[in-house]
Amino acid sequence: MIKLNNLTYPRLKEIFRIKSPWDLIIIFILNVLLTIPVFIIAHNNFITLDWAHNVDRIILFILILVIIQLILRAMRRVTLISIILYLILLLFGTLSGEYGFQNIFEDYRSMMYTMEENPYPQDIIISKLMPFPNKSKIIDAVEYQNPKVRDFALMAINKNLKKIRGYNNYFTIIQSFAIFKEINSNWHYVSDPKGHDYIAKATESLKYLSGDCDDHSILMVACIKSIGGTMRLIHTKGHIYPEIYIGNERDLERINYIIKKYLFPTESNHKPIHYHIDERGSIWLNLDYTAKYPGGPFMNEEILGALTFD
Known part of the structure; x- marks a missing residue:
């Protein structure tokens, strides 16, 4: 058994040392995983030379592959140690x-x-790397899971729920709209x-149904999640707002x-439904x-970050 006080830097290097050729194989696999998105970004942003058989794109891919490999x-x-630690975290998460x-x-x-x-594929990478404020x-x-949040959600449903026949598959979403109506109306x-x-906190906002955009978003997410809905928060310039998962x-x-x-019917009469489609093709409603109604107009449609509560 290794003692913690004996874990010097040379000792750590020895523990995490991977023998050749496995070290080169692992690095090459990582290289390919990195090269593909980098190539897509370069392909969409660099001028196409229209060489025969797309030779210019083949050369571009090989060039990126060689540079990243070097x-x-x-x-x-550092690369191998980082990979090992990351794999350990993924194993623990699994x-x-x-x-x-599976998630990654x-x-x-x-x-x-x-x-x-x-x-603009680089925007997807940037949005994933951008930190969500106060996450x-x-x-x-x-x-x-707080009983006060759950009680408020049940009250809102009992007060505002309209029973609609033939839409049992959307019962949770319909209940969520009843919660939306109660919060946004007050x-x-x-x-x-x-x-x-x-x-x-959500329980704090329940007292007076007051606060700024992040307080509203937190309360909306908490109440709808308490009845089984899937929510996410969207961060845009100077604003945070909630979205509910709809499906396809x-x-x-x-x-x-x-x-x-x-x-x-009155609030949405002759008005469009506003939503986002994420990278998986899933639809999220504002x-x-x-x-004034689910899917009402965005204050700002640009997405700088998303925080999902599933």
């Missing part, structure tokens, strides 16, 4: 039911698919103290009909505090 080999020790190997595989695959279809505080503030915008970003385009058509025919 960089990774120059940093071989065993604990958190973010693991799906995220990488969906990112590649979206980058191929996006004229840990917001997660702690979404007290969806919400009062109150700014944070000057020069200070105050993050109110077919689901959106039915939800659009439900909103305009049964739930919010529930901002400024919206």
